[in-house]
Amino acid sequence: MKILIAEDDFTSRLLMQEYLKSFGLARIAVNGREAVEVFREALETGQPYDLVCLDIMMPGMDGQQALKEIRGLEEAKGIFSTDGAKIIMTTALDDLQEKISAFSGLCDGYLTKPIQKEKLFNELRKFELIS
Helix, strand or coil, X not given: CCEEEECCCHHHHHHHHHHHCCCCCEEEECCXXXXXXXXXXXXXXXXXXXXXXXXXXXXXXXXXXXXXXXXHHHXXXXXXXXXXXXXXXXXXXXXXXXXXXXXXXXXXXXXXXXXXXHHHHHXXXXXXXXX
């Protein structure tokens, strides 16, 4: 599995890497702008990401904006969100408006921090990324 983790908090990045290491090598982005660029490069080289874990609160460009731009990149390539990367928003915000905004932006999942391994794995099973 090709994985992109967009997370500005060092500890949260390490935790996500640890959880996901047995499924594939994860590329790291420390803010939304970097995540969009890394995602763009992968699409252009024909090696798109299978999974993107996208923090909402990041400096520069937040996760909600990055989500919109990533889905826009896929759309420009003729990839529907249902066929594109599975995007899980990861955030400390357990806020209904943030959830509505994330799902309106076509995310596939929403997990609140601290991320629990079993909840993450349940999402991956739901997306059929793992069995």
